[in-house]
Amino acid sequence: MELKQLQYFSEVVKQGSFTKAAIALYTSQPSVSNAVKELEKELGVELLIRSMRKIELTDTGRLIFSYCQQMEHLLGEFQQDLDALKTNKTGVVRMGSTSTIGVQFFADVIADFRKTYPDITIKFTESGSIPLKKALFDGELDVIIVHTPVDEALFNYFIFxxxxxxxxxxxxxxxxxxxxxxxxxxxxxxxxxxxxxxxxxxxxxxxxxxxxxxxxxxxxxxxxxxxxxxxxxxxxxxxxxxxxxxxxxxxxxxxxxxxxxxxxxxxLGIGWRKEGYRTYAAKTWIDFLQARLL
The missing domain is CATH 3.40.190.10 (Periplasmic binding protein-like II)
Structure with a gap:
């Protein structure tokens, strides 16, 4: 079962015909018809009652269509959330700090950051420099406070x-x-x-x-x-x-x-791994810290 098959089936139900569905989907009528037939074949059930006058749903067709509507809603939300991530407007940053600097130092910085990015959450973890480095390389943290000297083969960092x-x-x-x-x-x-x-x-x-x-x-x-x-x-x-x-x-x-x-x-510096994935939120936080602290 493919997402495309479900999308074509759902559009046929909404439009009430294969021809109108094909127009709405910017494809050919045979493509829509074949996708729905393949879906019925894979499921082993009939989804539509085809007649010259109209298309009707079978009981199974109604069930599938209800799930198609839920999927379309979820896909819409997913696209919105993905767009928000791509534009750095949402997410969570896991920040490691030490008690020698403390989160108090960052209070004003975070307040200014949230004016621009109110939906990005900064989660602080406080520990020693050695446990923080381990947590960073274990993927448990995104950014940490580092003491110099720093292994430049492993870290990107800036002194602040x-x-x-x-x-x-x-x-x-x-x-x-x-x-x-x-x-x-x-x-x-x-x-x-x-x-x-x-x-x-x-x-x-x-x-x-x-x-x-x-x-x-x-x-x-x-x-x-x-x-x-x-x-x-x-x-x-x-x-x-x-x-x-x-x-x-x-x-x-x-x-x-x-x-x-x-x-x-x-x-003290702000450090992050040279290798490995950084979230959009983490990139945004690092860029903001560099602009603010340097």
């Missing part, structure tokens, strides 16, 4: 944010008054860090080992608010990324942000 690492302590901490600190000063401190899988954690551990000590980690959490609250309650120190555009600000918390001597710099 830069900064350095800063020490975060309570205002009651002995280091709170310092204008700058060095890494050796921190070797006896209790560290509160992001868990494994986060690039910022890797940078911190690397610097500690370069300076001859393993950090004493007393707590790990992927929740930024909890991490800050632990520092606020004087349970330890942490080190967080500060970007060039907006200094770290912890509002009413009893917190100090202190630069580190010989700064450790970081870069």
């Amino acid at each position: 944010l830069k900064g350095d690492l800063r020490l975060i302590v309570s205002k009651n901490h002995p280091l709170a008054a310092a204008k700058k600190v060095n890494w050796q000063t921190l070797q006896n401190e209790n560290f509160i860090l992001l868990p494994e899988g986060y690039k910022i954690r890797e940078l911190i551990l690397s610097e500690c080992h370069k300076n001859g000590f393993p950090p004493k980690i007393i707590c790990e959490t992927s929740h930024w608010d909890f991490l800050i609250e632990m520092v606020n309650r004087e349970q330890g120190i942490t080190i967080l990324p500060q970007n060039e555009q907006k200094p770290l600000d912890f509002g009413n918390h009893n917190i100090c942000v202190i630069p580190i001597e010989k700064p450790v710099y970081w870069e």
Whole structure:
């Protein structure tokens, strides 16, 4: 059974004759007649009662015609949805972000994006950089936040944010008054860090080992608010990324942000797979981010 056969049959019923159906379909009358005969042959039933005066439907013909009408309706909806996809007006984008940047950074961007594309949904997944990369290459995400350096053989990306690492302590901490600190000063401190899988954690551990000590980690959490609250309650120190555009600000918390001597710099980019299919919605989102963030 072919879709063309059903379309021809449906048009014959609507027009009431093979000749009128052929005109409506821009084809010949024999083509329409043969398509309907082939359909009846394949189904093993008679669909039409042919007479000199008119065409009537059999019981099976009525059943088939009712399904033909539903199919035509669905095909019409499909074409509308396909056109919307082709013009980038609808769809879902699966975006991977880290708690070091958070969805808050994108709030204004998404608000502006939705003014132009109100029917494209952005779904955020928050995790560490390593799990995000795995999810991207497993096809579970379309776009992710990436830390440099990036494997350019696998990724397309652009840098949108830069900064350095800063020490975060309570205002009651002995280091709170310092204008700058060095890494050796921190070797006896209790560290509160992001868990494994986060690039910022890797940078911190690397610097500690370069300076001859393993950090004493007393707590790990992927929740930024909890991490800050632990520092606020004087349970330890942490080190967080500060970007060039907006200094770290912890509002009413009893917190100090202190630069580190010989700064450790970081870069964030928007990344997606070089190979593999990208949806219309994902392409639109990436283009919008490039125009907005660069």
